[in-house]
Amino acid sequence: MAAVDLSTHPGHLARRLQQAHTLLWTTMVSEETTSPQFAVLNALAEKPDIDQRTLSGHVHLDRSTIADLVARLGRRGLLERGRDPQDGRRSVLKLTDEGAAVHRKLVTRTTRMNRVFLAPLDEGEQETLLRLIGRVADAAEELRA
Amino acid sequence: MAAVDLSTHPGHLARRLQQAHTLLWTTMVSEETTSPQFAVLNALAEKPDIDQRTLSGHVHLDRSTIADLVARLGRRGLLERGRDPQDGRRSVLKLTDEGAAVHRKLVTRTTRMNRVFLAPLDEGEQETLLRLIGRVADAAEELRA
DNA sequence: GCGAGTTGCTCAGTGTGCTGACTAATTTCT
């Protein structure tokens, strides 16, 4: 008894939102490349030759998860990892030609998918939703630091 | 090159929102019981004696994930699974006394946590955020059907 | 009442995401 209405709980809604997104992603964008994998490709397309720690900051994922993603993308030949000669701890990442090609293809598809995903909202609501989520996420990240 | 700004991508933001929520959850609510586990306890507190499929509908998770969650909660003695005598396929779930106690404790804590989580927004914005997420998630679930 | 289809659950496999412990390389302090 005394149960709570989960539809007023931001955590539950956040999970459902991500779930809905994943579903649409696999049907409209790619079955092979996941959304977090695309985030990695995208970050490396913008800033090549960065190490895993910097990358993890850009996509907001921790070191172990990045290591996994990088390993998977590396196995598929989408990126290359070298060792930084200046600092032997760092691995330097960059997209292969194939990785860059996959990234280009997915950019157009994700744009299309985002339109469909947000279609139930009008333009002002879409902008509001993204802004509000960003503020809550940013604030929570501040707490961590 | 031609990289995209992830902060305008709802999928990426949804993941970050959930990430932020999980972080706050483990510090403010519980380290043992996760948010999806709470969702299960909450659903059973409201409607005991349901089967896993019905439960999966209530918390918006698929059958395999529910099976995992139920097994974990069962191992911790928070719920009991019986076999439906009318229909031998169904397992009938209900909270143990301990499960109900854990649920009661977490209800008050999640309420407190939700306030902190949404604190960066004013009251109107909070209501708007929850409503907009709900609409997008609902619409995407419609597509599935 | 019996075969065919449906339904509830399980299991294997994959991917995401975290913590905490460890290794190796670099930097800092003395």
Next chain:
DNA sequence: AGAAATTAGTCAGCACACTGAGCAACTCGC
């Protein structure tokens, strides 16, 4: 220069979350 602290990455372990295949139990049509 050498010890101590910091930093990058790896690894094990756990939890969540999905698909697809399979099994057991029930229902429906004939």
